[in-house]
Amino acid sequence: MFAAERRQLILEMVRANGAVSLRELARVVQTSEVTVRRDVRALEAEGLLDRRHGGAVLPGGFTRESGFPQKSHLATAEKTAIADLAASLVEEGEAIVVGAGTTTQELARRLARVPGLTVVTNSLLVAQALAHANRVEVVMTGGTLRGTNYALVGSGAEQSLQGLRVSRAFLSGSGLTAERGLSTSNMLSASVDRALVQAAAEVVVLADHTKLGSDTMFQTVPTDVITRLVTDQPPAGDDRAATELQALADQGVQVAVAGNSEPGGGGGESSVPSGRGRRRDVPLPGQRRNGGPGAPQLRSAGALAESSAGSAERAQARVADLRRR
Structure with missing residues (x-):
């Protein structure tokens, strides 16, 4: 998967769930957490998401609440x-x-x-x-x-x-x-x-x-x-x-x-x-x-x-x- 494809998928997951761990992102895009962390950093520089402890969230400081179907598949x-x-x-x-x-x-x-x-x-x-x-x-x-x-x-x-x-x-x-x-x-x-x-x-x-x-x-x-x-x-x-x-x-x-x-x-x-x-x-x-x-x-x-x-x-x-x- 190319970097642009990975980052688009990461962005879609964060928008759908509100907050996603690096571990979960790495599992979904099938790459290492080091690579995902680099992708998240690049997306944050563009103002598309915010980094948090071990994960990524929607931009704006406070995370919004995810629905139960999304939460049940996280961590x-x-x-x-x-x-x-x-x-x-x-x-x-x-x-x-x-x-x-x-x-x-x-x-x-x-x-x-x-x-x-x-x-x-x-x-x-x-x-x-x-x-x-x-x-x-x-x-x-x-x-x-x-x-x-x-x-x-x-x-x-x-x-x-x-x-x-x-x-x-x-x-x-x-x-x-x-x-x-x-x-x-x-x-x-x-x-x-x-x-x-x-x-x-x-x-x-x-x-x-x-x-x-x-x-x-x-x-x-x-x-x-x-x-x-x-x-x-x-x-x-x-x-x-x-x-x-x-x-x-x-x-x-x-x-x-x-x-x-x-x-x-x-x-x-x-x-x-x-x-x-x-x-x-x-x-x-x-x-x-x-x-x-x-x-x-x-x-x-x-x-x-x-x-x-x-x-x-x-x-x-x-x-x-x-x-x-």
Whole structure:
């Protein structure tokens, strides 16, 4: 393929998806990441796109949101590795919330094997992944369906989460920086994600390396509220992504890096030293529930909130702190 043909294809992919990793571009145009990086640099010089950490985005500073069909084909190997590692954090009998996104959908597929689990979600795709899981209770929020990512949003979703208390929230987004934390391109999605955070004692962000350093319009989780980041290993030479990971760790975020992001790779974990000296070999505390056998049940979040009185003192303190923010 000639350089002009490669660059035209790269440009079409970025215009269709909003943001594409160098690794994915190299795979599609069947060349090396070094060559793709050179092509992206040339296209940026013409003002046709902007370079970002390990990828390319539409020009203009802020990336726009891609639809689910486009997102589902991006960084698939990285999302698999991240989901494997994130699932290892979840304990039997725990109650958690899981936000919308392609990475959280991958996580949900693995959570189907955790007995006694209760999952609260606003994502139809997460619920679908767990629909036939044995001994997993699925609790869906109310709200208005947003078709681009198959998520329930709006005041109905936010109100159904009021009074809810769970141990952990698993969220993804469109961008993650040490300065602003997690962000997304849609105001309604951001508002629901904030409500999910308020319901949880701890926040775990799932983000592949292409999102590191990307900044989108609406902040969902400030950096100082993020407990842990689960990500993949940035490609060799992506110094900016590595710098962003270190900056997040310096602000107290526990960074867990999937040891092998290639297809068929193992699920090992490495970590980035934290400026606050937090340990990473201690699992996050879970909220135990007595799960019984049988098919999963779909209930409203309001019904679960009524039955979850007497939650852990730590969770209440965390939620109070979040609301003061």
